[in-house]
Amino acid sequence: LAITDSAQRRLLDDITDLKTELEANVAALDALRRQPERNLELEGALENKRTQVSRQIRDLEEAFTDDSYRSTELLGLAHVALLDVIGSSTSESLLAPHEALLVYSSLGGAYLINITTGTGISTTVAATDAVPDGVTPATIARLLEGLTLPKFVNAQGESDPEDLPPFDLGLANLLYDTLIGPVLPHLDGITELIIVADGPLQSLPFSVLVEQAAPDEDAEGEPIGPFERYRQSRFLVDRFAISVQPSVSSLRTLRAEIPRSQGDRPLLGFGDPLLKPGKADQGTIIRTANQVVENKPILVPMSGQVDAESLEDLGDLPQTKALLISIGETLGANPLDLRYGEYAEEVEIRFLAEQDRLKRYRTIVFATHALVSDEISAIDLKEPAIVMSLPAAPDGEERPWENDGLLRASDIIRMKLDADLVVLAACNTAKPDGTPGAEPLSGLAKAFLYAGARSLLVSHWQADAPSTARLVPTMLNYANDNDMTLAKALALAKRELRQSAQPKTAHYAHPAIWAPFSIVGNTKKQN
Numbered sequence: 001l002a003i004t005d006s007a008q009r010r011l012l013d014d015i016t017d018l019k020t021e022l023e024a025n026v027a028a029l030d031a032l033r034r035q036p037e038r039n040l041e042l043e044g045a046l047e048n049k050r051t052q053v054s055r056q057i058r059d060l061e062e063a064f065t066d067d068s069y070r071s072t073e074l075l076g077l078a079h080v081a082l083l084d085v086i087g088s089s090t091s092e093s094l095l096a097p098h099e100a101l102l103v104y105s106s107l108g109g110a111y112l113i114n115i116t117t118g119t120g121i122s123t124t125v126a127a128t129d130a131v132p133d134g135v136t137p138a139t140i141a142r143l144l145e146g147l148t149l150p151k152f153v154n155a156q157g158e159s160d161p162e163d164l165p166p167f168d169l170g171l172a173n174l175l176y177d178t179l180i181g182p183v184l185p186h187l188d189g190i191t192e193l194i195i196v197a198d199g200p201l202q203s204l205p206f207s208v209l210v211e212q213a214a215p216d217e218d219a220e221g222e223p224i225g226p227f228e229r230y231r232q233s234r235f236l237v238d239r240f241a242i243s244v245q246p247s248v249s250s251l252r253t254l255r256a257e258i259p260r261s262q263g264d265r266p267l268l269g270f271g272d273p274l275l276k277p278g279k280a281d282q283g284t285i286i287r288t289a290n291q292v293v294e295n296k297p298i299l300v301p302m303s304g305q306v307d308a309e310s311l312e313d314l315g316d317l318p319q320t321k322a323l324l325i326s327i328g329e330t331l332g333a334n335p336l337d338l339r340y341g342e343y344a345e346e347v348e349i350r351f352l353a354e355q356d357r358l359k360r361y362r363t364i365v366f367a368t369h370a371l372v373s374d375e376i377s378a379i380d381l382k383e384p385a386i387v388m389s390l391p392a393a394p395d396g397e398e399r400p401w402e403n404d405g406l407l408r409a410s411d412i413i414r415m416k417l418d419a420d421l422v423v424l425a426a427c428n429t430a431k432p433d434g435t436p437g438a439e440p441l442s443g444l445a446k447a448f449l450y451a452g453a454r455s456l457l458v459s460h461w462q463a464d465a466p467s468t469a470r471l472v473p474t475m476l477n478y479a480n481d482n483d484m485t486l487a488k489a490l491a492l493a494k495r496e497l498r499q500s501a502q503p504k505t506a507h508y509a510h511p512a513i514w515a516p517f518s519i520v521g522n523t524k525k526q527n
Contacts, residue, residue: 018053025053029050098189098192099190099192100190101117101251102195103116104196113127113183130174131178135179137200140204142168143204148461158300162507166226173211173212195242208511214228214231227509243455261362268339268361271323271338272324273341273388314369317368323465326473330476344368356416363422363476364421366424368387384443384444384447389405390405413447414451417452457490458517461516468517471493472493474492478492
């Protein structure tokens with residue numbers, strides 16, 4: 001979409017093919033090196049081939065003479081040197097003195113970590129091997145098992161917080177020692193981390209890494225409950241504010257923009273989509289405040305588990321209306337800029353885009369379902385998309401593409417935004433886009449960054465509606481009242497939510513409740 005010149009398209013195709021070949025070569029070389037009996041001759045041949053392919057990729061990228069950082073970033077050509085971030089004698093560093101950029105690079109299951117600070121420090125260290133089996137997809141999957149909401153819900157769509165799975169504090173501590181421990185000596189005076197990761201680390205929410213786990217017994221030898229242990233433990237987010245970037249080049253792209261949105265409207269929001277057009281009953285009303293049932297707290301999934309054969313089968317989301325209203329009150333939004341039900345249709349945002357009015361909004365929120373490729377069998381969806389309200393359609397007829405209830409990544413790319421923040425309070429927005437080996441941020445997040453968003457708030461897993469309705473407005477209040485970066489504001493909001501746990505909301509201390517959201521991007525605070 002971004003490259004229309006046929007010669008550049010051919011270059012891009014060649015680069016993509018070579019990178020696929022390089023990945024296969026590295027995987028084969030790694031497998032050989034793990035064999036009990038080494039074949040040094042074959043390893044040498046593969047190493048020579050890897051060097052040759054790497055040189056070809058470098059030469060083609062140099063020939064790709066596109067001067068648009070946005071296009072370069074979108075297409076994954078992240079070859080901007082770290083020196084561009086550090087700065088030189090003739091250019092200011094892209095990092096503030098309190099910031100550090102951590103770039104994790106994997107090869108054969110091991111990680112190298114490049115640390116670059118706003119004061120000009122740049123060095124590379126090796127990750128330790130504190131995790132017995134290494135930092136593999138299986139390791140990350142084990143940690144993520146403790147960060148899911150219970151699948152069982154009652155007729156009202158609610159779950160009991162006591163059914164939350166246990167979070168493995170020990171594994172989170174080993175990952176901290178492996179991935180953060182080696183860089184700590186270089187982080188004096190640093191309060192914000194910007195992380196660029198590859199491999200399985202792209203699925204890891206760094207904020208839940210544990211610096212120090214609380215004991216499971218108190219001073220008298222009495223056992224400490226799990227929620228209280230989570231509250232007392234020290235997580236990475238207690239020491240640093242954290243944001244993530246798809247690549248090093250994206251940092252330069254975002255910070256080359258005008259620092260702040262020039263929009264004159266605080267918020268545009270879409271939520272509570274109409275998914276069963278023509279039916280009076282749009283689903284059970286779900287409570288979203290800190291209500292209790294029989295004096296017990298409740299969990300309410302933000303957007304429901306996606307288990308459907310068609311868009312009409314997706315669960316209704318009345319709980320998202322409360323979130324939009326709460327954000328709107330925080331930002332002082334015009335109620336007419338909050339679109340629910342039939343007013344949350346795809347044509348509504350398309351109209352604003354065609355009129356070039358999307359640039360007027362400093363914050364844009366989508367509180368609805370999000371889908372990855374081929375997630376619903378009846379839909380030929382080959383890219384990530386946001387689910388909008390479904391217009392009525394005669395039986396047997398397809399809805400027109402411009403209002404079929406799916407706002408695709410390719411639609412978003414064509415839009416022109418001037419937003420400081422896009423909030424994606426929906427499932428899958430930080431997951432892969434469905435293609436083999438896809439990056440977790442390669443779908444909707446990258447599309448919004450390309451369209452002009454400076455930062456995004458994305459969810460790594462299914463979020464709880466009542467706690468989200470507290471977390472997001474708290475973050476926005478911190479950011480607006482104190483003129484701080486969104487990463488810092490989110491860190492403070494997470495800490496506050498975890499420490500505010502009371503008997504009826506003790507589950508707020510569980511990482512599954514306070515940690516699902518991450519900041520992607522994050523503009524530099526201006527002096």
